[in-house]
Amino acid sequence: MLERLAGQFEAASAAYVETHGIERDPDWFVLKLQEEVGELTQAWNRATGRGRKKGRSEDDLNRDLADETADLLGHILLFARNNRIDLAAAIERKWLFRLDAE
Template sequence: MSETRSLGLGELGARIAQVSDIYAKHYDIDRSGDWYLLKLQEELGELTQAYLTTTGRSRKPADDGAREHLAREMADVLGMLLLMARDEGIDLDDAVQDKWLSWLEREEGA
């Protein structure tokens, strides 16, 4: 389990893809076309609900498991994003470097 925590996004996406393949086979799910985007949107909705519950802004009162549920929904969103990137042939390690981390290099060079 601890080895998974140190994987890059591409490697993590590959591991999650293995789980997704098992899930799709088990439930006979066709993941073609816009499935990844639609599933990401579904998971984002579930994350929103978990966040509202955790922060006391839902009809459902937060319980002792609310933060754990929030963390699991965050993991679902990240997992689906990694799967979508993989399906689209996008290297998220490179994209994050270009979009976000390049600011650190600019700041260090200033």
């Protein structure tokens, strides 16, 4: 399940970097994680009244939060894939449950 999802994120990311001329070296993957955590934090601050809403409606703020969460998930999967991390095995080891196969 995670491998298939990671492959879909990889295809989308590869197309994006190709279009925009971005080089994904090993550091890029962890730096993007940090960037996305910052963007999620910013969306959270806006949604919870800790930051300027910049004219965003509650629906916009909720969508921003969802979008940034999706970005973070994607970059976690890209980081794991690039570093040959068996995320399913790590989840089983750390969280003590198995991911269901599709």
